[in-house]
Amino acid sequence: MSVVADPHIDPNADPRAIAGEDSASQWRLIWGSFRRHRLAMTGAVVVIAFYLVALFTEFLAPFDPDAPSSRDVYHPPQMIHLFDTNADGSWAFRPHVNGMKLSRDRFTLKTTFSPDPDKKIYLTLFGDGTPYKMWGLIPMEKRLIAAVTPGERFYLLGADRLGRDMLSRIIAGTRVSMSIGLAGVAVSLLLGLVLGGVSGYYGGWVDTGVQRLIELKLSLPTIPIWLGLSAALPQDWAPLTRYFAITLILSLVGWTELARVVRGRFLALRTEDFVVAARLDGGSKARVIFRHMMPSMVSHIIASVSLAIPVMIIAETSLSFLGLGLLPPTISWGVLLKEAQNVRSIAQAPWLFAPGIAVCAAVLALNFLGDGLRDAADPYAQEGR
Known part of the structure; x- marks a missing residue:
């Protein structure tokens, strides 16, 4: 019984080139199967x-996670508002949070926070904040989210019992x-x-x-x-x-x-x-x-x-x-x-x-x-x- 060679295949060609897309490495097969797993891709x-976040903690945290504030004990979370009105009544893209007023009950001494319509804290990306050292080595002041006015504090996820920013912590x-x-x-x-x-x-x-x-x-x-x-x-x-x-x-x-x-x-x-x-x-x-x-x-x-x-x-x-x-x-x-x-x-x-x-x-x-x-x-x- 004789074997007839395929005239369309070069006998001197690389076998991997002949196989073409039919051959793939183990890692390529694993990746092809993995990316079809939607939950796994979402998890990745x-x-x-x-x-x-763990790598760039200092840059992403709005404040020093250990910095307390006695006036902001158990400060509630503040919602970011993306638009604000100008003096002429028109709308402009100006991210901000509404300020909060602190009041204390005269008899129970319970503290409560209520929105202050006259105070707005405007936010910016890549603004100057409290100085820190990235990875304990590089002195920096830029933070991902910062107040336009230096020194103003805001609490996107509230504050703890010592007035420390929960988002930063x-x-x-x-x-x-x-x-x-x-x-x-x-x-x-x-x-x-x-x-x-x-x-x-x-x-x-x-x-x-x-x-x-x-x-x-x-x-x-x-x-x-x-x-x-x-x-x-x-x-x-x-x-x-x-x-x-x-x-x-x-x-x-x-x-x-x-x-x-x-x-x-x-x-x-x-x-x-x-x-x-x-x-x-x-x-x-x-x-x-x-x-x-x-x-x-x-x-x-x-x-x-x-x-x-x-x-x-x-x-x-x-x-x-x-x-x-x-x-x-x-x-x-x-x-x-x-x-x-x-x-x-x-x-x-x-x-x-x-x-x-x-x-x-x-x-x-x-x-x-x-x-x-x-x-x-x-x-x-x-x-x-």
């Missing part, structure tokens, strides 16, 4: 927005809460990759020992461990030291799931042809693991990491809310929610619970992103589409 946009808390998720997952990733990889690659008594350690950790309740380790930290530690200690606690408790995922992938890959060929070619064990096996499971690791970050964020928020995590003057979403856990906040200042909305938005976005990455990286799901 929201997550990127949160990390941009939520933005500042974004940096701490979102970064502690990344830092905690980074340590968990290192532990999970090392222990899970060693367990899955070597097998035998090594695998047995690591799996018994994981099962022992999983048999213990997570929340009491977090509470116990956090309560054991000295209260007089510096904020930065306590930040790294809480990150380490969350990482040591949360590495087991990733280790199991890595172990399962290594057990499946160690008998694959390309791994056997690398061994027969004389590659060392470290080269086989990190040069051949690890790259083939990067997509699964990314999906697992994206699903682990919201767990870290919720854990830090819960510990700080209970007073066992980060402590003032550190600003995080959990610290802000702890400061709002009183009857007066519920009755008179519900805007103090706005950090809870930020927590829900970040966790949901990260979960949608993680689900999309997991589905896009699953080859069996790819075949079913």
